[in-house]
Amino acid sequence: MYKNTLRKAAHVWKRIIELRLSEQEAFMLRFYVTFTDLHWGMFIPAIKGQGTEQQQQKWLPLAYKMQIIGCYAQTELGHGSNVQGLETTATFDRKSDEFIINSPTLTSRKWWPGGLGKASTHGVVYARLLVDEKDHGVNGFIVQLQSFDDHSPLPGITVADIGMKFGNGAYKTMDNGVIRFNHVTREGKYVQSDVPRQLFYGTMVYVRQTIVANASCALSRAVCITTRYSAVRRQFGSQDGGPETQVIDYKTQQNKLFPLVATAYAYRFIGEWLKWLYTDATQRLQASDFSTLPKAHACTADLKSLTTSSTADAIEECRKLCSSHGYLCSSGIPELFAVYVPACTYEGDNVVLLLQCCSDVQQAEDWLNPSAILEAFESRAARISVACARNINKMPSQEEGFDELSSDLVETAVAHCQLIIVSKFIQKLKQDIPGKGVKEQLQILCNIYALFLLHKHQGEFLATGAIILKQASLASSVLGRYDGNVYPNLYAKAWEELLNDTVVPDDYREYIRPMLKQQLRTARL
Numbered sequence: 001m002y003k004n005t006l007r008k009a010a011h012v013w014k015r016i017i018e019l020r021l022s023e024q025e026a027f028m029l030r031f032y033v034t035f036t037d038l039h040w041g042m043f044i045p046a047i048k049g050q051g052t053e054q055q056q057q058k059w060l061p062l063a064y065k066m067q068i069i070g071c072y073a074q075t076e077l078g079h080g081s082n083v084q085g086l087e088t089t090a091t092f093d094r095k096s097d098e099f100i101i102n103s104p105t106l107t108s109r110k111w112w113p114g115g116l117g118k119a120s121t122h123g124v125v126y127a128r129l130l131v132d133e134k135d136h137g138v139n140g141f142i143v144q145l146q147s148f149d150d151h152s153p154l155p156g157i158t159v160a161d162i163g164m165k166f167g168n169g170a171y172k173t174m175d176n177g178v179i180r181f182n183h184v185t186r187e188g189k190y191v192q193s194d195v196p197r198q199l200f201y202g203t204m205v206y207v208r209q210t211i212v213a214n215a216s217c218a219l220s221r222a223v224c225i226t227t228r229y230s231a232v233r234r235q236f237g238s239q240d241g242g243p244e245t246q247v248i249d250y251k252t253q254q255n256k257l258f259p260l261v262a263t264a265y266a267y268r269f270i271g272e273w274l275k276w277l278y279t280d281a282t283q284r285l286q287a288s289d290f291s292t293l294p295k296a297h298a299c300t301a302d303l304k305s306l307t308t309s310s311t312a313d314a315i316e317e318c319r320k321l322c323s324s325h326g327y328l329c330s331s332g333i334p335e336l337f338a339v340y341v342p343a344c345t346y347e348g349d350n351v352v353l354l355l356q357c358c359s360d361v362q363q364a365e366d367w368l369n370p371s372a373i374l375e376a377f378e379s380r381a382a383r384i385s386v387a388c389a390r391n392i393n394k395m396p397s398q399e400e401g402f403d404e405l406s407s408d409l410v411e412t413a414v415a416h417c418q419l420i421i422v423s424k425f426i427q428k429l430k431q432d433i434p435g436k437g438v439k440e441q442l443q444i445l446c447n448i449y450a451l452f453l454l455h456k457h458q459g460e461f462l463a464t465g466a467i468i469l470k471q472a473s474l475a476s477s478v479l480g481r482y483d484g485n486v487y488p489n490l491y492a493k494a495w496e497e498l499l500n501d502t503v504v505p506d507d508y509r510e511y512i513r514p515m516l517k518q519q520l521r522t523a524r525l
């Protein structure tokens, strides 16, 4: 799969040059090829957004012509969301006038950057800048990773692919990588950057607004597949040998599908608005006006979180709406889901982003009181049931009422079942439960369950902004080890990856080298 991606990337690049495509046209063509995603999607924007003029003049022409391939190396084995916790160091050595890049611990090794494992020759590496033992915090450094002669890692660098990922193809076609720097040096002179700190946020705003736009694309594909199939699929309802009912005519199907179709449109418009917001903020930045940047930053972070979470859920919902056939890879939905779902994690974990943007959201403490939980579930179930019953009574007959309001009935049933489960859980906790500490743990689990539902159906509850983490299955996983020895095992497991049998990918000579070595005079880029 990786070889095939390299082949496609090389071909796409050839066509971009032959057809003399503009940046926008080239973007559309590359959209379907993941291997160079990070080069164009993060490496170049990081240099454009954070580099000094001198740095841009040096690196951008090389990057635009793909004479270097870059990645964005921020996340480490031990830290993702907490960027301030990064451990990689860049120590300025006055004697040699160099930065020495080092991974002092196992957890400091870069872990995840797309394109790092095999393809990239360079990376924007985020590291703590140490000058005369003073820590200047996390800064970006352009570091050469592979030799231009044979693509082997430069001295002091250990680099590999991190291993198989979720899905059938999806991100398995990308060499997300791990890298260890052992006192790596490069020539360079330390110059205090004159680029305003705020521009760092400008890069994030750019990347996140493209993610929001992509949410609409992914969701549109899912609802398009589902809507067409729902019109073709027929189940039940045949009268006198006539055709069965199209499943799109069932209210329950409509109730789930139509809001998703509407959402795809809503996301498209919000994506366009964010693009405008970004362009406006960029123009102002050029005039050293930073006034709109905080708003643009908050909006893109918040909307990135909201749109990617709901799109991932929506694609899965579409799979269910296509039922068994949606589970087949040939439906296109499983692959779409596998490609899409990490958007909830990369460029900022969605929960963490929401926490950043909604600091005034109410806390969950009040809901830890069982009677408050029960009251809320009871009143919600009662309100929905009464409303539903009233609406059914307004119909000419009960049968027609049940048919027309089937979605409401499903909602009522769900609310009622959830009330039963929560109340039984609470009831159980009033009894004696043997085993030291077992009751306390069950109490926590009960709260988690109830608060998860409160959060999921917050529109119905008019509830709080409490955030609940879903529990993942931990069985036979390097993450869920009984001994907690996660990092060494995660790290060791990566080296079992087939792609890591050779340091330089087998296909380097065929695809990467020709791309890096070519002279691209005809390109408009």
Ligand SMILES: Cc1cc2nc3c(=O)[nH]c(=O)nc-3n(C[C@H](O)[C@H](O)[C@H](O)COP(=O)(O)OP(=O)(O)OC[C@H]3O[C@@H](n4cnc5c(N)ncnc54)[C@H](O)[C@@H]3O)c2cc1C
Pocket: 038, 042, 072, 073, 074, 075, 078, 079, 080, 081, 082, 111, 112, 113, 114, 171, 176, 342, 345, 346, 347, 348, 349, 350, 351, 352, 355, 469
């Ligand atoms: C497909 C893919 C591609 C990627 N590409 C790149 C790349 O090119 N370059 C790169 O540098 N990185 C990349 N990443 C890494 C990505 O940026 C990180 O995964 C992301 O920042 C989240 O960090 P983490 O995975 O370490 O999660 P963690 O931060 O460890 O989060 C674990 C859990 O803790 C929760 N949590 C964390 N902090 C808080 C808090 N303060 N309050 C409440 N809950 C919290 C989170 O919500 C989450 O549920 C990629 C990841 C993926 C999946």
